[in-house]
Structure formats: structure tokens, C-alpha cells
Amino acid sequence: MKASAKKYDRQLRIWGAHGQTALEAARVCVLGSACTATETLKNLVLGGIASFTVIDDAKVQASDLGNNFLLEASALGQNRAAAATELLLELNENVAGSYVEESPEHLLASNPRFFADFQLILATQMTESIHIKLDQICRDLQIPLICIRSYGLVGYLRASLPEHTVIESKPENKLEDLRFNKPWPKLEEYAASMDLENIDDVTHRHVPYGILLLKAVQQWQKQHGSILPASGKEKAAFRSMLKSWQRCIDGVPIEAENFGEAISNAHKLFYPPTIPPEVKQILEDERTSLTASSSDFWILAAALKQFVYDDNGGDLPLEGSIPDMTSTTDMYLQLQRLYREQADLDISAVERHMHVLLKNIGRSPASIPRSSVSAFVKNARNLRVVRYRTLEEELQAETVRSGALRQALAAEDTVANASLYLLLRAVDRFQGTYHRFPGTFDGELEEDVALLKTTMASVAADSGVGTAAVSDDLIEEMVRFGASELHVVAAIMGGIAAQEIIKFITRQFVPVGGTLIYNAMASTSSVLRV
Numbered sequence: 001m002k003a004s005a006k007k008y009d010r011q012l013r014i015w016g017a018h019g020q021t022a023l024e025a026a027r028v029c030v031l032g033s034a035c036t037a038t039e040t041l042k043n044l045v046l047g048g049i050a051s052f053t054v055i056d057d058a059k060v061q062a063s064d065l066g067n068n069f070l071l072e073a074s075a076l077g078q079n080r081a082a083a084a085t086e087l088l089l090e091l092n093e094n095v096a097g098s099y100v101e102e103s104p105e106h107l108l109a110s111n112p113r114f115f116a117d118f119q120l121i122l123a124t125q126m127t128e129s130i131h132i133k134l135d136q137i138c139r140d141l142q143i144p145l146i147c148i149r150s151y152g153l154v155g156y157l158r159a160s161l162p163e164h165t166v167i168e169s170k171p172e173n174k175l176e177d178l179r180f181n182k183p184w185p186k187l188e189e190y191a192a193s194m195d196l197e198n199i200d201d202v203t204h205r206h207v208p209y210g211i212l213l214l215k216a217v218q219q220w221q222k223q224h225g226s227i228l229p230a231s232g233k234e235k236a237a238f239r240s241m242l243k244s245w246q247r248c249i250d251g252v253p254i255e256a257e258n259f260g261e262a263i264s265n266a267h268k269l270f271y272p273p274t275i276p277p278e279v280k281q282i283l284e285d286e287r288t289s290l291t292a293s294s295s296d297f298w299i300l301a302a303a304l305k306q307f308v309y310d311d312n313g314g315d316l317p318l319e320g321s322i323p324d325m326t327s328t329t330d331m332y333l334q335l336q337r338l339y340r341e342q343a344d345l346d347i348s349a350v351e352r353h354m355h356v357l358l359k360n361i362g363r364s365p366a367s368i369p370r371s372s373v374s375a376f377v378k379n380a381r382n383l384r385v386v387r388y389r390t391l392e393e394e395l396q397a398e399t400v401r402s403g404a405l406r407q408a409l410a411a412e413d414t415v416a417n418a419s420l421y422l423l424l425r426a427v428d429r430f431q432g433t434y435h436r437f438p439g440t441f442d443g444e445l446e447e448d449v450a451l452l453k454t455t456m457a458s459v460a461a462d463s464g465v466g467t468a469a470v471s472d473d474l475i476e477e478m479v480r481f482g483a484s485e486l487h488v489v490a491a492i493m494g495g496i497a498a499q500e501i502i503k504f505i506t507r508q509f510v511p512v513g514g515t516l517i518y519n520a521m522a523s524t525s526s527v528l529r530v
Contacts, residue, residue: 004020004048005017007094008048015506022505022506023049024094027052027053028049028119028120028121028501029055030122031055031104031121031122032123032125033080033081034064034068034485035064035067035487035490035491035494036124037122038069038084038494039493040122040124040493041084043495044502045097046092050095051096052085052096052098055103055104056102056103057081060083067485067486067487069487070087079101081101082099104126108133108137115137115143116143119505120144120504120505121144126147132391132395135390139160139161142161146497146504148496150486150493151424152484153489153521154478154481154517155489155492155519156517157493157500157512158514158515159504159511159512160388164511166509166510166511167376167383168382168508169383170508175381177318180217180272181269181272182315183217187338190335191214192215192218194211201254204256205254205256205258206327206328208325208327208332208335209258209261209262210335211335212262213242213268216238216242228269235266238266242266243259243263258326258327273381275315278383279316283305288302290302290361296368296372299354299357299361300350302357303351303357303373304376307346307349307350317343319343320342320344343377347378394515394530395425404529405528409465413524414528416471416474416522417528420474420478420519421517421528422460422463422465423470426458426459427452430452430455440482449475449476452475453475463530486520489520496516500512514527514528514529515527
């Protein structure tokens with residue numbers, strides 16, 4: 001076993017060797033070096049990214065020593081990015097790190113091509129005007145951007161890129177597609193070959209429940225035609241028929257776990273999985289009309305579309321795995337082999353469609369390997385696409401999704417966090433107007449509360465929510481925060497940001513599709529689709 005496999009054993013169990021390989025090749029650029037940035041980087045360095053580069057010209061101050069665990073007192077007065085990088089590199093000898101002693105704002109203006117060498121950009125503790133400029137640069141370079149911020153007891157995270165495609169979304173509740181309602185010929189033959197009446201008692205108690213259900217379907221259709229049980233009465237009769245097949249001694253049924261499993265899993269026959277709406281949207285997406293610049297994902301999606309609608313009667317390919325069942329080893333392995341063989345046939349069928357499509361757009365049929373086709377087809381039910389508006393569109397009055405924002409402001413469980421979203425925008429507008437954040441100077445707290453209320457009203461009007469009622473208590477809290485960066489909030493936001501970055505790098509799990517607001521005052525979070 002490789003040393004890295006031992007080192008990263010726990011996370012390998014989550015995103016697999018291919019996910020770890022992607023992580024170990026990732027180069028991340030971080031703008032800013034305060035505690036929100038270093039908390040995020042700490043998690044990425046421990047996870048094993050290839051390298052990171054920190055951009056910041058700030059010097060280490062006494063306030064940094066109070067909230068940043070990755071700075072030492074001896075670094076006081078030194079460049080903060082350099083000091084943080086030195087200690088971050090001690091966490092993992094396999095990770096490379098560097099820093100650029102320059103302000104992020106100056107680098108954005110003077111050398112935007114600098115960011116082209118990275119796979120992802122993380123902007124920390126920046127205002128919305130800088131976010132907008134950086135977003136345009138990253139979109140031009142086709143690089144994902146994640147903006148993260150800790151502001152007092154409030155956290156903010158927003159990703160931005162045109163679209164992010166996910167093959168392994170890994171949903172919490174996995175749907176098993178066992179095709180009991182539409183068995184293929186070899187599966188039907190195998191079920192029909194099982195003679196339940198003449199096998200011995202031990203074997204009878206170990207026939208896999210999948211075979212029992214298939215045989216029950218065959219028996220039901222002999223008696224009722226080609227239809228499956230539909231009404232509640234018919235489903236009850238179907239289960240009773242299954243139960244009647246259990247063997248008895250002196251009229252008492254012999255305990256048989258496999259029959260209990262068949263009865264409890266009959267719903268997989270009555271309610272077979274359909275194409276999820278997210279996958280249906282992908283199959284119907286205009287991007288399945290391919291061009292020479294189409295990505296591998298959309299080429300595979302187009303091939304999958306042809307397979308589903310032209311070859312497979314509107315069904316997705318078979319995934320190929322089966323759940324645990326009470327069974328003899330031989331019967332279980334035989335059943336598993338049948339599912340895997342059919343899944344391989346489906347993969348080959350999709351691959352044939354893909355080869356034709358690649359040829360049509362002028363690409364080599366071998367440019368997408370079978371391993372990629374296999375991963376795509378096996379995860380066909382879990383495909384996802386997440387699209388993001390630009391940050392500028394989110395903030396413009398004519399494009400803001402005011403309906404979603406009004407709804408969040410009206411709902412009891414999201415009103416506080418939606419208000420904090422507006423207040424974060426308000427403090428940035430305040431800073432642009434007065435060249436300081438509210439609450440920066442103790443002697444101006446009352447004046448800043450009044451000024452922030454006025455600014456807040458302006459932001460609410462521009463967001464299409466009119467005179468949105470934002471609590472005076474929240475406005476006063478935002479002023480009291482004084483744009484402080486608390487370690488307790490930075491640590492949480494750093495964990496969330498690292499998790500989102502890993503999703504983008506590994507293309508596993510579905511990233512947050514809106515603006516995440518973390519409210520440490522109430523220990524709640526909300527994702528706003530604004």
C-alpha cells in the first residue's frame with residue numbers, strides 16, 4: 001500500500017482513489033491571509049492538495065495574533081502571507097506552498113492572467129466590488145471562484161462559475177434499480193429455472209428475495225395477464241401469494257428470512273425508480289446538441305440520451321450492483337453476475353453512441369476512455385449540473401431574484417439570515433461611501449447605526465424588496481461587529497469553504513448552489529437562491 005493511501009485512508013473512503021488523485025493535483029490560489037483564509041487552507045493542506053499560493057501584502061498585527069492560530073508572536077510586523085505559509089507547510093510535507101507579497105486588488109488590476117495557472121481561486125474578506133471584478137476574470141479564464149467572508153458573527157460563502165457538472169453526486173438515499181418490473185431475458189430465464197417446489201428446505205430458505213419477487217411476478221402475470229399489481233388490494237394479494245410459498249411443518253410456516261425480505265421489498269416492484277427530474281433536465285438540455293467545443297460531460301450526456309430514448313424504452317442504464325440478500329453464496333454471485341453483465345452491455349451501448357457523436361464533431365472516438373464512460377453510465381441516476389449567475393447579475397436591481405429574497409424575508413426560519421445577507425451588502429456600500437466599515441471607531445457607533453439604516457433601505461430598494469423590515473437589533477449588531485474577524489466563525493467558514501473546494505476539485509457531491517449565510521448568533525445557516 002502506498003504511503004499516501006495510509007496517510008489519507010479516512011478521506012479515501014469518502015471520495016475514493018480517483019478523488020484523492022484529483023485533490024493531489026490541485027493548485028489553489030488564495031486572496032488574503034487572515035484567519036478565514038488560513039483556516040480554509042489548513043483543511044486543504046491536511047487533505048493533500050498539490051500546492052497553494054497566498055496573495056497578500058498585509059503585515060502581521062497584534063490583532064492577528066489574537067484570532068489566527070497559524071501566526072506566531074515572532075512574526076509581528078512581517079508579511080502575513082509569508083508567516084502563514086511557513087506554518088501551513090509544516091502540516092503536510094507533501095504539499096507545496098508559496099506567497100506573493102502584493103495586495104490582491106493591485107494584482108487584479110495589473111496582472112489578471114496571473115490566475116490562469118490555478119484550478120480554483122478563493123477570495124477571502126473582500127467587498128462585493130472586488131468580488132465582481134474577480135468573478136469576471138475567473139469566468140474569462142474558466143476557473144471556479146469561491147468568495148468567503150467572516151464578519152463578526154456572520155459568515156458568507158458564494159461560488160461562481162458558469163456551470164459545474166457532477167458525475168458522482170452521492171445522494172444520501174440511494175435508489176436501487178433492480179428491474180423487477182422489466183427484467184431482461186437472461187434474468188427472467190434464471191428466475192424461471194429456480195424450481196421452488198423441488199429444492200431442499202435449506203436452499204428454499206436461501207433463494208435471494210430478488211428471485212422470489214421475479215417468480216411471483218411471473219406467477220401473477222400468468223393469472224392476471226401482463227399487468228403488475230396496482231391497487232392496494234392487488235398488492236396485498238401479491239404479498240399473500242409470496243407468503244403462501246413458505247414451507248410449513250404441521251401447518252406452521254418455517255421461519256425464512258428471504259421470504260420476509262421479499263415481502264418487505266415488494267415496493268421495489270410496485271414503485272420502480274423513474275428518471276430523476278435533475279437527470280431529465282440534463283437529457284433535455286440544449287447542450288446535448290453537440291459542437292466541437294462540447295465538454296466530455298455533455299458528449300456523454302448526449303450519448304446517454306440516445307441510449308435512453310432510442311434503445312432502452314425511456315429507462316436509464318442498469319447500475320449493476322445488487323443489495324445484500326439472504327442467500328447461498330453461489331446463488332447470490334450468480335445473480336450479481338447477471339446484473340453486472342447487463343450493466344456492461346448498457347455501457348457498451350452508450351459507448352457506441354458516443355463514438356459516433358465524437359466522430360460527428362471531429363474528435364477521435366478514443367478521446368474519451370471506456371473508464372470514463374463506465375463511471376458516467378454507472379452514475380447516470382446521480383448526474384447533476386449546477387449553474388451560477390454572475391455576482392454582478394445577483395447585485396443588479398433589474399436581475400436580482402427579488403421574489404426569492406422576499407420569500408426568505410417573510411419566512412420565520414430564514415428572515416434573520418436573509419436580513420444578514422442584505423446587511424452584508426449594506427456594510428459594503430457603507431464602506432464604499434464612507435471609506436470605512438460601520439463601527440470601526442467607538443465614538444461613532446450611534447451615528448453609524450443611523451447611517452447603516454439609511455444604507456440598508458437603499459440596498460433593500462435596489463434588491464426589489466422595497467422597505468424590507470430588517471430588525472434594528474441586527475443593524476446594531478452589524479455596527480457592533482466593526483468588521484471584526486472572529487476565529488470561532490472563521491474556523492466554521494473555513495471548514496465549509498474547504499468542503500466546497502473539494503467538491504469542485506473532485507467533482508463529487510453537489511456544491512452549494514446559492515449564497516450561504518451562517519448566523520453564529522442563532523447557530524443556523526441558509527442557502528439563498530438570489
